[in-house]
Amino acid sequence: MALGCGVVFAGTVLMRSIDRSMAVGFTRLGADLMVVPEGALTNITAALLVVEPTDLVLDAGLLDRAAIASLGRVAAQKVVRVAGSGVGGQFEAVDLVGFQPDRDFTVQPWLVERINRPLQPGDVILGAGRDGALGAQLLIFGRPHTIYGRLGRTGVGPHERGLFLPFASLEALAPAIAAAAGGRSPPALAPGKASGFLAELAPGASPLEARFALLSSVKGIKVVSGDSTLSGIRQGLSALLGGLLVLMALMVAGLALLVGVLFSAIVTERRGELGLLKAIGARRGQVLGMMVTEAMLVTGAGGVLGVGLGVLALRLFERALVRQLDAVGLPFAWIGPLDTALLGLAAIALAAAVGALGVFVPAWRASRRDVYDLVRGEG
Amino acid sequence: MLSCRGLHKRYRTERGEIEALAGVDLDVAPGTFAAVIGRSGSGKSSLMAMIGGLSRPSDGTVGIDGTDLWGLSDDGLAEFRNRRIGFVFQFTSLLPTLRLVDNVALPALLGRRLGQRAAYERAAVLLDRVGLADYRAAYPAEVSAGEQRRAVIARALVNEPALLLADEPTADLDEQTEIEIMDELLAVNCELGTTLLLVTHNLALAEAAEQVVHIAGGRIVP
Numbered sequence: 001m002a003l004g005c006g007v008v009f010a011g012t013v014l015m016r017s018i019d020r021s022m023a024v025g026f027t028r029l030g031a032d033l034m035v036v037p038e039g040a041l042t043n044i045t046a047a048l049l050v051v052e053p054t055d056l057v058l059d060a061g062l063l064d065r066a067a068i069a070s071l072g073r074v075a076a077q078k079v080v081r082v083a084g085s086g087v088g089g090q091f092e093a094v095d096l097v098g099f100q101p102d103r104d105f106t107v108q109p110w111l112v113e114r115i116n117r118p119l120q121p122g123d124v125i126l127g128a129g130r131d132g133a134l135g136a137q138l139l140i141f142g143r144p145h146t147i148y149g150r151l152g153r154t155g156v157g158p159h160e161r162g163l164f165l166p167f168a169s170l171e172a173l174a175p176a177i178a179a180a181a182g183g184r185s186p187p188a189l190a191p192g193k194a195s196g197f198l199a200e201l202a203p204g205a206s207p208l209e210a211r212f213a214l215l216s217s218v219k220g221i222k223v224v225s226g227d228s229t230l231s232g233i234r235q236g237l238s239a240l241l242g243g244l245l246v247l248m249a250l251m252v253a254g255l256a257l258l259v260g261v262l263f264s265a266i267v268t269e270r271r272g273e274l275g276l277l278k279a280i281g282a283r284r285g286q287v288l289g290m291m292v293t294e295a296m297l298v299t300g301a302g303g304v305l306g307v308g309l310g311v312l313a314l315r316l317f318e319r320a321l322v323r324q325l326d327a328v329g330l331p332f333a334w335i336g337p338l339d340t341a342l343l344g345l346a347a348i349a350l351a352a353a354v355g356a357l358g359v360f361v362p363a364w365r366a367s368r369r370d371v372y373d374l375v376r377g378e379g
Numbered sequence: 380m381l382s383c384r385g386l387h388k389r390y391r392t393e394r395g396e397i398e399a400l401a402g403v404d405l406d407v408a409p410g411t412f413a414a415v416i417g418r419s420g421s422g423k424s425s426l427m428a429m430i431g432g433l434s435r436p437s438d439g440t441v442g443i444d445g446t447d448l449w450g451l452s453d454d455g456l457a458e459f460r461n462r463r464i465g466f467v468f469q470f471t472s473l474l475p476t477l478r479l480v481d482n483v484a485l486p487a488l489l490g491r492r493l494g495q496r497a498a499y500e501r502a503a504v505l506l507d508r509v510g511l512a513d514y515r516a517a518y519p520a521e522v523s524a525g526e527q528r529r530a531v532i533a534r535a536l537v538n539e540p541a542l543l544l545a546d547e548p549t550a551d552l553d554e555q556t557e558i559e560i561m562d563e564l565l566a567v568n569c570e571l572g573t574t575l576l577l578v579t580h581n582l583a584l585a586e587a588a589e590q591v592v593h594i595a596g597g598r599i600v601p
Binding site for chain 2 (some may be wrong): 284
């Protein structure tokens with residue numbers, strides 16, 4: 001039980017940590033596909049993080065309506081390149097990137113520093129190439145915005161020098177941008193419009209399959225694929241983690257079966273004691289309660305020991321691998337101490353529950369036997 | 380007070396059905412010392428088990444002070460055993476992981492009629508009565524077989540039962556200890572007025588009984 005519980009605890013902590021590391025690491029790799037208006041120019045980079053500024057637009061709800069099964073997460077972006085915004089040099093062209101905070105998966109994962117609160121309307125995120133103190137005010141076309149955070153270096157041009165705002169904040173700048181541009185507002189700033197979409201593939205789907213599905217069901221679009229190797233790794237690791245979960249569930253089920261057999265033997269061994277307790281007046285519920293409590297204490301203690309062993313195993317893992325990964329610049333994101341403690345408690349509770357389940361059936365059957373047979377050890 | 384009518388007990392075995400008791404009628408008056416004697420396999424232990432609410436008869440009734448024992452629910456029967464019947468089995472029946480005082484207090488604690496403190500006080504008094512005052516904190520393995528049997532008698536008395544059932548209580552004891560245990564049981568019968576039903580194959584032990592019941596082949600014989 002201790003070993004099983006240790007494996008479950010350490011395995012779950014590791015899986016959640018790997019998952020978390022992946023969430024940070026892989027989302028930073030960008031999208032698998034970019035969907036832009038047909039005719040829009042695209043600048044293919046190693047990672048698909050932002051769409052290119054263009055005057056062509058698509059409906060922001062286009063892909064939601066199309067409901068392509070081979071696509072996972074989809075986030076729309078509005079990108080406009082403006083001059084005279086008041087940010088940077090006087091004639092510097094600045095890319096203003098509008099994103100959907102609740103759906104975005106290519107901008108926010110790159111935040112390396114931010115104010116300790118959720119993103120709000122009126123906030124702006126700076127690309128890695130721009131200066132500004134967190135919480136300071138930044139005037140964009142004369143309108144005040146709070147610098148919410150800064151992105152890490154991506155090597156993707158528009159990302160490095162861009163300013164990132166929620167859709168609503170960027171749309172609110174449309175009149176000022178139009179005034180600066182001689183009365184013409186970029187089409188992408190119209191509500192309900194987007195410059196393009198960044199999309200992830202659904203598990204098991206191939207880029208070719210998604211491209212075909214998109215082009216056959218949505219007119220007037222161009223589909224740009226990212227690095228297929230990275231997509232493959234992301235999908236493969238997701239499948240591996242799923243497989244590990246199934247293996248762990250099977251291990252727990254096997255452990256429960258083993259504990260059940262063990263407790264069945266223990267109950268048989270102790271039938272004289274159970275019979276005696278019933279003879280002197282213990283009720284069936286009392287006998288059952290006693291057996292279940294004992295089993296929970298024993299397996300729960302095994303669980304405590306297992307969590308201790310799991311902590312040791314995680315320490316060893318940290319010494320053996322995580323520090324080396326850190327040294328070569330690959331961060332490993334452990335889950336927080338509270339989550340780890342909760343997982344430890346859950347593992348102990350699971351061990352106790354396995355004990356309770358394992359003993360319940362044999363104890364219940366024994367409690368229904370003829371008391372005299374139990375007393376004589378024949379039940 | 381104790382009234383058995385038409386008691387039958389049949390067991391199914393690979394060789395067919397065996398009838399351990401074949402229609403037993405028995406009455407025992409309150410406060411009586413009755414002995415049930417017979418050879419091994421005669422059905423006397425089966426009779427005791429049915430009277431004690433430990434084994435359901437195939438047919439027939441057991442009445443104790445007007446209560447139809449086998450008409451009670453499972454929990455009702457457990458409560459009746461706890462409050463009205465004391466058992467002294469033919470084997471050592473103490474829980475080995477509990478001290479003698481814990482073993483003696485256990486039926487009172489299970490029945491919840493007494494609080495923990497009162498249950499332990501009564502257990503201590505009863506251990507004193509059976510001569511085990513110095514062994515309250517001892518574990519069963521630390522005392523002799525005779526002392527264990529005395530502790531079992533103390534346990535049987537903790538809820539002040541109306542009926543004390545003793546099934547071959549001295550079967551594995553030496554002669555001197557056998558006499559001591561029998562003296563103890565007789566004292567309980569005389570001093571406390573507890574009805575004593577002794578099951579034995581030892582005719583000498585039954586000599587002191589006021590009522591002797593012979594069983595052979597599952598029937599009461601003259």
